[in-house]
Amino acid sequence: MAAPKKGRRPSSQGRPGRTLAFILIALVALTGGMFASGHTKPRLGIDLAGGTSITLQAKSQPGEKNAVNKTNMNTAVEIIERRVNGLGVSEAEVQTQGDDNIVVNIPKGSNEKQAREQVGTTAQLFFRPVLTLAPGAPQKEQPPADPSKSPDKGGDKDKGKGGDKDAAEPDDKATGGSGDKESPSPTATTQGRPLSEGLTADDPTPTASPSGKPSDKESTPPKPSGEEAKAADLQKRFTALDCTQRATRAKTAEQSAAAKGKDVVLGCGQNNQKQWQKYILGPVGVEGRDVDDAKAVLDTTSGAGWKVTMDFNDKGAKAFGDITGELAKKQSPQNQFAIVLDGEVVSDPYVSRALTQGTAEISGSFDQQSAKDLANILSYGALPLSFREDTVTTVTAALGGEQLRAGLIAGAIGLALVVIYLVAYYRGLSLIAIASLLVSAALTYTIMALLGPTIGFALNLPAVCGAIVAIGITADSFIVFFERIRDEIREGRSLRPAVERGWPRARRTILVSDFVSFLAAAVLFIVTVGKVQGFAFTLGLTTLLDVVVVFLFTKPLMTILARKKFFANGHPWSGLDPKRLGAKPPLRRTRRTHSSDTKEA
Incomplete structure (x- = not known):
């Protein structure tokens, strides 16, 4: 039996194809679910799709003082929000404005009429x-009843006739x-x-005269004139x-x-x-x-x-x-x-x-x-305050559409500059970065489209800003990984060992950076309300997807390409040319020779 070769360690570079297959299957499954559900586009918020904005003014119940306070207003916001969501209206924004107003934004495409009826019913x-x-x-005036149907003396048979x-x-x-x-x-x-x-x-079954009016002959005590x-x-x-x-x-x-x-x-x-x-x-x-x-x-x-x-x-x-x-x-x-x-x-x-x-x-x-x-009315109908509709405004998507176009143009310019920088500086490695960006974009789009019908997520302008900011976060992860590989090549190592030695250092830096970004997004989501939460949610989601893409796509793809001659031999256009990087001579191990012959002086 042949002895195993020495110096070979099991690592993730052994079967990177399986990891790539896993993330590609997941992407295909998400895309299939998107088309199967019929929701092929992300749900748009009120600033992009238009809708109805309702302002409710709180009033204390008769006999109650100081009922319009922060606690009751927050309780009312929660109940109204659950009531609207109970109707299947997604991405309705319910928030306080000032001391005694609640603003409800209902996006276009929801059951606006039904939601307004129940929101106003507060x-x-x-x-x-x-x-x-x-x-x-x-x-x-009703005609007199038929005398033949007059009640009996007992008074129990006259109820329910006519x-x-x-x-x-x-x-x-x-x-x-x-x-x-x-x-x-x-x-x-x-x-x-x-x-x-x-x-x-007090008698639950009083006697009534045939005309339906109180009888003068009733035995009940005389009623006060008032x-x-x-x-x-x-x-x-x-x-x-x-x-x-x-x-x-x-x-x-x-x-x-x-x-x-x-x-x-x-x-x-x-x-x-x-x-x-x-x-x-x-x-x-x-x-x-x-x-x-x-x-x-x-x-x-x-x-x-x-x-x-x-x-x-x-x-x-x-x-x-x-x-x-x-x-x-x-x-x-x-x-x-x-x-x-x-x-x-x-x-x-x-x-x-x-x-x-x-x-x-x-x-x-x-x-x-x-x-x-x-059931919705019974569950969420009891509010601590009463409300009246102060204003009802129809919001058009024209202004939001213009801002969205401007934002997308800015995002496209920024993405183009990032791609130009990657191609000019990293050359062949830029193909890996661009492929990773495409996979990240596909995952983000499909997940956003599926989150619309599942949790009511809607894409608004701040959310679009969060997605654009995420491009820089994702590109930063690629740069960290590539620079760690290039540092190892500068030390005189060949590409395959450089990939495996540079990955642990890059992985640690990427995780720390993404954790800080995700923590900032989580804190922002918790302490803010309204549209800013859309920015925080999108930023947190894309940060998590950055970790998934780098670990399950970028690293396995880099391991596979490191075996190709174009990259392994350091082609000038590979971005890994040892001469351009100023690499040291290859590291060599020297063995000590031990002679068994004793030399004489």
């Missing part, structure tokens, strides 16, 4: 019992789980029970309310949002058939801040489509159990509770039993999008 979220429900148009059945029947149902099949009586009057009773009566006047005024406003008009809905929502939690308010909302309805809503039963989480899930047990699940905290679980226990004793529509956001009813499910486990499900005629919208 008041507190409440669960209120439904006292009265009717179609959204103004009502006319009226507009379609307007009173709820579309959605709130249950404690998918197994709850119990349902309330399906019929109800358009107006529910008399308004004065809904405001003051309460009667208040109820009559509210009933008059309810009858005249026109929820089909946008201006009226906005005014009603503003009044409802400004009301106290114990007040009875008017409200407007749409049913599942997108028809407007108007409501008289009782005092707040549960606050939106008591909702821990809400999710849209597919109802696989009953096959009814999509549903929304809710989890409450301890306080909310008790309050929700109490209100659903009271509502379950009543008939439609008074067994419904309204989910009210910014004064508008977003859902009005009914209940058939008390839900005391701290969880609930809302099922009905949901599709996937409507279920997600409701």
Whole structure:
């Protein structure tokens, strides 16, 4: 058996082809994923693609002082940002401006209309019992009821007779789980029970006269004249309310949002058939801040489509159990509770039993999008402040496009100067540097394109600046490596040993330099907000890619080319000519001779 050759050490130069194959396969896989996902271009930020900029002004809730503070503003920013991202709107910028303003930038191409609706809907979220429900148009005087359908003496059989059945029947149902099949009586009057009773009566099932107005013969104590006047005024406003008009809905929502939690308010909302309805809503039963989480899930047990699940905290679980226990004793529509956001009813499910486990499900005629919208509102609807839209501005991409073109021209000029310098100074070695720059650019482009749909990354002007700065960082790594090799050649070594001896020294310098750059990018990303974060993110990403390219592409490629005669023999155009570098004579090892013959003096 032949003895192994002495002096041969295993190193990375043995199989550099495998390392090159690995990074090329990774590049092909990223490119294939980019085309497979259909996102072949990086997502553009608002300054490059245009979009909508919304400025919200914070206001304290009625009765609260000094609520507009830094803590509440930061909490509001987080909730609004999660709410917008919950809609699938990527790269929406949410940040404070001054002491009481929040600026929301929504890039073009996102669901701007839907995002604006939910961003502007920033008041507190409440669960209120439904006292009265009717179609959204103004009502006319109702004719007297048929005497043949007068109530019995007991007063229990008169509830739910007559009226507009379609307007009173709820579309959605709130249950404690998918197994709850119990349902309330399906019929109800358009107006529910008399308004004065809904405001003051303790009996959950009062007796009403056939005309739907309080009977003079009721056994309840006489009501104060102030309460009667208040109820009559509210009933008059309810009858005249026109929820089909946008201006009226906005005014009603503003009044409802400004009301106290114990007040009875008017409200407007749409049913599942997108028809407007108007409501008289009782005092707040549960606050939106008591909702821990809400999710849209597919109802696989009953096959009814999509549903929304809710989890409450301890306080909310008790309050929700109490209100659903009271509502379950009543008939439609008074067994419904309204989910009210910014004064508008977003859902009005009914209940058939008390839900005391701290969880609930809302099922009905949901599709996937409507279920997600409701879950998003429930999850992120409880803000510590109320807001109003101060300004809404449409941002065009014209100015950003001009700045981008100027930046790209500057970047192209800088890259051309770098390439000219590499060719003039390093000659043949410049081919390795240019190939490495191309691989780095390809990896950067594909990763940015894939980060758009995955984490919502968008390319803005500062991010482009970060990518241009990264060209210098990457070129600096090549220069460090090449100079270490040339230093070894100046010491009299041949190219292959020079590559392997120069690499450890160059590797240490490259890692230290890239670590400093990455640390600076990380600190900048953490302590800044808005577009500056785009610069920091891109700088950090390209710094990491520089390490990957140098270790997995530049070094293996240099090891392979060192075996070629053009570079190994020091061709004048290789950039490694020993004469041009002023190399010392080759290092030679001298052996001592030991003679076995003893010389005589």
